[in-house]
Structure formats: C-alpha cells, structure tokens
Amino acid sequence: MKYINYLGFRIFIAVFYLIPFWLIYLLSDGLYYVLYYLVKYRRNIVKKNLEIAFPEWPENERKVLEKKFYRHLADIFMEGIKAINLSDKETIRRYFITTPEAPNIPFRRGSACLFVGSHQNNWEYGALGCGLQIEPIAMVFYKPIKNPLINDYIRNSRKDKGTIMAPINETSEYFEKYFDQHPMYIMISDQSPSNVRECHWVDFFGKETAVLHGPSKYAHKYNLPIYLIKTEKQKRGFYKVSARLLIENPRDYQPEEISRIFTNEIEKQIREAPEYWLWSHKRWKRERIEKEKF
DSSP: OHHHHHHHHHHHHHHHSSSSSHHHHHHHHHHHHIIIIOOOTTTHHHHHHHHHHHHTTTTHHHHHHHHHHHHHHHHHHHHHHHHHTHHHHHHHHEEEETTHHHHHHHHHHHEEEEEEOOOOOOOOHHHHTTTTTSSOOEEEEEHHHHHHHEEEEEEHHTTTTEEEEEEEEGGGHHHHHHHGGOOOOEEEOSSSSSSSTTEEEEEETTTTEESSSSHHHHHHHOOEEEEEEEEEEETTEEEEEEEEEEOOOOOSSHHHHHHHHHHHHOOOOHHHSSGBBBBTSSTOOOOOOGGOOO
16 A cells, blocks of 8 residues: 555646646645635644634634734645655745855854754755755754655655755654764754653743654754754745844753744744744643642
8 A cells, every 4th residue: 555655645646747837826725725615634633722722812813813824824735745846946046145254154063953843834945955055964854744655745845945854753863863964954943742741841832731852852962053943935835034143152041941932933923924934733731740830
C-alpha cells in the first residue's frame, strides 16, 4: 500500500507542477468553500480557540476572522504542494529573507544559533527557502511522515535546497552531530506538547498553556543565541521573513523563563495578523497535572 500511496503522491505533485499559480489560487478559492462549508474541517476547534484567544471580541468579528483563517489555510495547503517542485529562483522570490545576516554573523564567529518561530503564514516555504539564502546549514526539526517513501522524497527535496530535515525524535543526535559545523537550528515552538510532564507552562492569550520544552532546553544546554522569526504575508504566495536577536546568552536565564519570553513574543506576532496563524490545531488541549500546580 505504501508504494501505491507514494505513486499517487508523485503523480499528484507532478500535476501541480504543471498548474500555473493563477489557477492554483482559483482552486484554493474552491478548497476554502469545501473546507469551511461542506466538510466543516475542525470548525469547532477553530471556534473554541478564537473564543479563548479573543473573548472580548463580538461573535460576528470572530466569525469574520474564522473565515479569513480558512481562506489562508486553503492557500497554505495549495502552496505547500506547489512548492515541492519550485525552482530555487522562484522559491527565493516568494520567501525572501530580509535579514540573512542574523544567522550569518554567529556562523562567521564560529557559533551555532537557534531560530524559533510559529505556524504563522507559510512555514512550509520556510523549510524550502531558508537554506538557499544563508551561509550556515539550515536544520529544521519536524515530525516524520508515516509513509517512509513520501517522507524520504520530502526530505531530499528540502536537502536539495540546502535544508536538513531532522526528525524530532532524534533531536539530541542531530544537535550533537552537527554542532561543530555551526548550523542554524530552526524550531517551531507553538505546538501542543505530547509529554505534559516535561513541558513548560506559560501564559498564552491569558490562559495557562503547555509549550514544548525543547527550544529552551537546547538553547540553554549549548548557550545558543536565540533569534525570533517573523514571517509577513505581502500578498498571496509572497512572504517577507526577518529575524531579530531575542536572547544572546540563554544560560543567563532558566529554561522556563526562556519559554515565557519567546511565547510572549509569538503571541504579539499572532495578534498583529491573527488570520495567518494555525488556529485549527488543539492548542489548549493539555491541562496541568494537579500535583504539579503546587
């Protein structure tokens, strides 16, 4: 079955390769109606998340935001497939890094660095466009796809553009293996953690929220300067990316404090353009174990 699925996947992306972007976005408009009105994909989750994040908003304003999010979600899905076979030149044109010196300076000094970001705008373009525009190795940590053939194809397509895809369950091994090459480690830090006992608890949109401990753990362990990624949507299919130094010496802080700092900054980014964040995941599904509260 995995071979059949892989064949179907390859045919699917080959068809997308032939479709021009103007048609991609017509299809995306249609996908929006399917996701929102027909399938009603995770609408209850999105509605609940928006109520938690913006309780002060009138219901009709949250509904407008909800629809804007689904339009963007449809774009992200279509762009993600189309991007697999984008040329290097087109990738850079659509995902342009305005601050390449952010990772380049630590690299020239003989230091690795850690970039933290969120599921804001098009994070898939980030895995494609980053390695093409910076000097150090770009290493993105990700959750592997279940089909090993599809997973290897995606990893190789990223590697061709200068980005190493590191399985999240092998994080420690990849940090050790590449540390002496002074890479740019990239971690998306806004997912809901699977292990409640090892996560950090922070305030996020006014609610106690479990966040991944990995970014803080490794930044503190290796004393990696932490940079915050900011991705801004200029128009459909075009993104401007910048980064700024957030914490220069993580060992001056406790790991939990590091998590609070970058989570607070991520919330600020989301509030600037909330329609471009991934509201469809169960961000607040974790509850702190009672005995950990005291």
